[in-house]
Amino acid sequence: xxxxxxxxxxxxxxxxxxxxxxxxxxxxxxxxxxxxxxxxxxxxxxxxxxxxxxxxxxxxxxxxxxxxxxxxxxxxxxxxxxxxxxxxxxxxxxxxxxxxxxxxxxxxxxxxxxxxxxxxxxxxxxxxxxxxxxxxxxxxxxxxxxxxxxxxxxxxxxxxxxxxxxxxxxxxxxxxxxxxxxxxxxxxxxxxxxxxxxxxxxxxxxxxxxxxxxxxxxxxxxxxxxxx
Ligand SMILES: N[C@@H](CCC(=O)N[C@@H](CS)C(=O)NCC(=O)O)C(=O)O
Numbered sequence: 001x002x003x004x005x006x007x008x009x010x011x012x013x014x015x016x017x018x019x020x021x022x023x024x025x026x027x028x029x030x031x032x033x034x035x036x037x038x039x040x041x042x043x044x045x046x047x048x049x050x051x052x053x054x055x056x057x058x059x060x061x062x063x064x065x066x067x068x069x070x071x072x073x074x075x076x077x078x079x080x081x082x083x084x085x086x087x088x089x090x091x092x093x094x095x096x097x098x099x100x101x102x103x104x105x106x107x108x109x110x111x112x113x114x115x116x117x118x119x120x121x122x123x124x125x126x127x128x129x130x131x132x133x134x135x136x137x138x139x140x141x142x143x144x145x146x147x148x149x150x151x152x153x154x155x156x157x158x159x160x161x162x163x164x165x166x167x168x169x170x171x172x173x174x175x176x177x178x179x180x181x182x183x184x185x186x187x188x189x190x191x192x193x194x195x196x197x198x199x200x201x202x203x204x205x206x207x208x209x210x211x212x213x214x215x216x217x218x219x220x221x222x223x224x225x226x227x228x
Contacts, residue, residue, distance in 0.1 A: 004029035007043060007054040009036050011205055013158035014066040015053040016196060020154040021070045023193040025077045031196070032056070067096060070151050081151045088145070095135055095144070096155050102128050103159055110166055111215055118216045122172055129178040136180035142187035149191075157194045160185035165206050170220040 004022065008015035008031050022029045034043055039050065046062035047054045055063045055072075063069045074081050082089050105128035109121035139146035143153045164185055167175065175182050188194055195202065211221035 001028075002058050005032045005056040005059075006030070007032045007034060007047070007056060008052050009034065010197075011202075011209055012052050013162060014051075016158040016194070017066045017154055018053045018055060018069050018073075019196050020157055020193045021073045021081065021151070024081060024149060024154065025073060025079065027073070027077055067099075067155070070154060074151060081149065081154065083145060083148075083150065092145070092150055092152050095152050098131070099155050099159070102132070102156070106159065106163055107166070109172070110162075110210065110217055111213070112217070113215055115216055122174075125172060125174045126177070129174060129181045132181045132184075133178040136184060141180065141183055144184070153188060153191075154193075156184075157188040157191070161189045161194060162206065164189055165203055166210075166217070168203075169207065169210060170217055 004027060006015060006018055006022070006029055008019075010033055019029075019031075034040060034052070043054070044050060046056070047064055049064065051064070053064070053066055053069065055069045057063070063072055083092060105124045108124065109118050112118035112121050136144065143149050144156070145152070160181075163175065167173075175185065197205070207221050207223075211218050
């Protein structure tokens with residue numbers, strides 16, 4: 001049996017996306033955590049963009065880019081997470097493609113340096129949720145395609161989870177106006193495959209990261225030591 005090592009930074013959402021797919025498929029793997037500020041030479045040699053995740057297979061093959069890795073795992077290991085129907089699959093891939101835009105719209109406020117920039121970024125959040133709310137309208141949940149978990153779920157889970165974390169640091173309340181998105185975010189956050197660490201520990205790590213970033217939001221993180 002192949003051995004899988006997932007090269008990661010502990011709090012990286014793209015690493016988490018791959019870990020989720022591995023768990024959903026019951027594939028045994030281990031993390032190989034590296035420090036963002038001290039990337040080893042062996043890592044630079046296998047990561048063309050110098051980014052995590054990289055999935056090392058038997059120490060012979062190294063795959064990069066979370067979306068490409070997720071597709072690879074879906075092609076090589078049952079159960080298939082993409083829908084069998086090609087049109088549905090295309091529809092799912094189209095929403096996975098939109099993930100980058102979603103991330104920008106839904107999380108830019110967390111990186112704003114001033115209150116004015118924060119307000120400007122926060123005002124974009126509803127546009128992101130509005131699109132997803134419509135995309136989710138074609139089924140009864142709890143997941144993107146309904147009862148069956150998919151690669152769309154694995155892609156959005158880390159980012160929706162972080163949005164809920166941000167809401168607990170400083171509530172915007174936008175997500176409350178989009179019940180399908182909110183229910184989806186909650187279903188993904190409570191799914192065991194989403195978690196690489198004990199949930200409270202991970203949220204504390206995330207909060208410490210926000211506090212340590214020195215952005216406008218950092219001041220609202222209570223009870224956290226800034227991450228080193
Ligand atoms: N498009 C990449 C994004 C990966 C990514 O941005 N990873 C971050 C950590 S969460 C990273 O390695 N950043 C390092 C850097 O930008 O120098 C993917 O989906 O795998």
